[in-house]
Amino acid sequence: ADCAFLCGETETLQHLFFQCPFSAMVWREVLLMCNIVRPLLLWADEVLWMSTHARGSAFHHTVRRLAFAATVYHLWIERNRRCFKNVFLPYQEIIRLVKQDVSGKL
Secondary structure, eight states: OBOTTSSSSBOOHHIIIIISHHHHHHHHHHHHHTTOOOOOOOHHHHHHHHHHHTOSSOHHHHHHHHHHHHHHHHHHHHHHHHHHHOOOOOHHHHHHHHHHHHHHHO
């Protein structure tokens, strides 16, 4: 199965989150909005990093948890939209939706 984000790679969990150029662009921007500047990690390492650095009730930890969940959710929704409806949103729109969800939850 080819990547739904049209990068030419095979779709795997690892690729979809966040090795694909499309999802990497989205995740990099979301991290920047959370004031996190670091290289992107493999899926398991991203989950581990987030679970370690978003623990607790501090405001920035809450923002990180919400941002991570919203990013994964919207990338998955976009993948399905492309696969099943043949509708393609630009990465900027995915970022906007993530931001909207995070701010709505806060």
